[in-house]
Amino acid sequence: IIDGFFEAVPAVWHKELLLALSVGIPVFGAASMGALRAAELDQFGMIGFGEVYRWYKAGLITADDEVAVLHAPAELGYAPLTVSTVDIRDFA
Template identity: 45%
Template sequence: MAKPVIFLGPSLSHEKARKILPDADYRPPAKKGDFLRLAASPDVKLVGFVDGVFLQDYPPTPIEVYQLARKEGMVLAGAASLGALRAVELEKFGMIGIGRVFNLYKSNKINADDEVAVTFADGDFGLQSEAMIDIRYNLYLAYKKGVISKNTKTVLTTEAKEIYFPHRNYTDILDIAKSRHPEIQDIEAFRQYIKTGRKSLKEMDAIKLVEFIKSKISGS
């Protein structure tokens, strides 16, 4: 059997993923045609789908991913980003969803593509914008730790959501919020917090997917 294929990029670096599962075929974020080519490959039986393109190219459609999911003997898992979206759409056809982002979409607590959409650099897939789902998560953590008030969390979430996803970043979100809401005192507290306290729900879920793929190899 061929190595498992994992589409991965900005959610989790290939370097970090290889520390968990060295023996996998790590590929860039999936684009149109990638899943059709895999469906035509007789040897690939284990595929993980985390990242896909949003603006850089055409993303893989649900129909394309379905062609792979329906393949006999195929284990196809999705998580964290576009993979989580496709897993919700195709779970009834056998695609496996993993992680909190998947469950948030499945339960309809979030529903927009732009919750996970980001732009990233070619080559190393470094983030050029922040995912809305990760912004929500960090605001929640800051609120639970007493860094910001519930009102500030709500205001910053609203300001972030209004920014088109390729342009979402903490500097702009906080600057806009501060100019519109000068009465809010703890915006600067969050600015300091996020410098060292930033967490990524997408990365956590991507790690879970790589660990799942590893467990399927070990159990085969």
């Protein structure tokens, strides 16, 4: 899991990931929502990668909105309208 789409469609649920892990499916997460879910579920076997995952795991960031980006509607190709807080933190 790398990314998700907030608000318009449901995010991947913890229970979905736990079910996959419980039947032996490896689940990896990085970058955005994947990093968040990996930090929440690594104790159950999910494998996290990357700086954002490490920040969540260390408690340097805790909120879901750290990785959120507002997008334009489909008619405009879902172009990003904002920058995520983690991108700003990484740049600073």
